[in-house]
């Protein structure tokens with residue numbers, strides 16, 4: 803079975819930019835529809851307003867399974883900083899900030 807590259811899978815997630823995401827991991831958990839691998843990706847495009855973008859995307863090109871959630875928060879209280887660790891909304895894994 804053909805498998806998409808991580809970059810291709812990320813391109814399916816709304817608002818997610820291949821090559822610009824902040825963290826990605828292929829999960830142990832398999833797709834509930836087709837049993838293929840799932841990639842968990844997190845992006846943060848926050849500038850003044852914080853923007854978190856979480857997605858799980860199936861790597862099977864013939865399967866359209868995707869979980870996607872974007873959250874916006876406008877926090878003027880000094881910012882949260884990148885030392886605060888984020889956790890994926892879907893699988894709960896800790897996001898590793900690499901950027």
Ligand SMILES: [Zn+2]
Pocket residue numbers: 833834835836837838860861862865866867
């Ligand atoms: Zn699938």
Ligand SMILES: [Zn+2]
Pocket residue numbers: 842843857858890891892893894895
């Ligand atoms: Zn996840």
